[in-house]
Amino acid sequence: MLKLTKKADYGLMALKYLAEHPEATALSAKDVADAYGIPAQLLAKILQQLTKSGLLRSHAGMNGGYALARDARSISAYEVILSIDGPFFITSCTKGKTGCELEPSCTIKEPLARVNETIAGVLKSISIQDLAEHEQPAARAQEAGGLVALTR
Amino acid sequence: MLKLTKKADYGLMALKYLAEHPEATALSAKDVADAYGIPAQLLAKILQQLTKSGLLRSHAGMNGGYALARDARSISAYEVILSIDGPFFITSCTKGKTGCELEPSCTIKEPLARVNETIAGVLKSISIQDLAEHEQPAARAQEAGGLVALTR
DNA sequence: GTAATTCCGACAGAAATGGTCGTATACTAA
């Protein structure tokens, strides 16, 4: 419940790894997969998706691979998760423009929308760089969470 | 992704409904299910679970049903979700005391654990009473609908 | 006793998730 998928985890791990190796012009999917012991082909697809979303740039052929498309500081965990798992909403009744089919259920959806925003805000406040320097990365996240939590 | 299950949604809706009808000593699972158009038997099981967790008190037999075990103000959305969906962790690699099997992945788990705490905190700050009190302005509902339309 | 209702386990269909395979394409270097 409220879990990231493994794919999203893998994606975050991979970006973190790339951020930790700025000297390499490109790292192959296999390099990263081996480093973490995750399935290479699966990671490849994830990296392809991240490339399509513009978070990575890719290069085929020998000595090819992937590299961050932007500075690690400017890539948020939110973007990564969004790219891999698609847009998310905490409430499950999200049937498009008509809203809930079950009329009254919408009354619970609205308050939870704030929770959703809070979560998104926290994830947006965490950058790949934060993950790469795993000292005390999330002091910022705590702030953000606290602030948003009080806004209601 | 990062979605509540329908069960959790249903549970929240049901508690909200009970909070809105304090005059009734007990409402049956069918009453609530009919009010929202959700499967009665499924809701019954959810309410049973919430009863086991101590959030509801139940009464079998004719004119039986469920009622809030505590004041709506003292029941948080967190408790409801926890009861129905079990404990959640935002990271998928949570294999108990040994931590991740994949050594380096733990470095990403740590920052995300903060996110997890933040989310839990927000959910704890929302009570059933908050859900019940909420009046639904049509305009805001539309806004929300527009945002939600982006979900897959 | 009968009807309403909670309680509980088993189970089945549907959907999401995690992972694999095969193949085509792009690039590099010898």
Added chain:
DNA sequence: TTAGTATACGACCATTTCTGTCGGAATTAC
């Protein structure tokens, strides 16, 4: 030019999780 490395992409399958149903038992009011 050719071989090797790597991305790109679609199809597919296995497993799990989620959602919902069924059937029966126990409980209580009338």
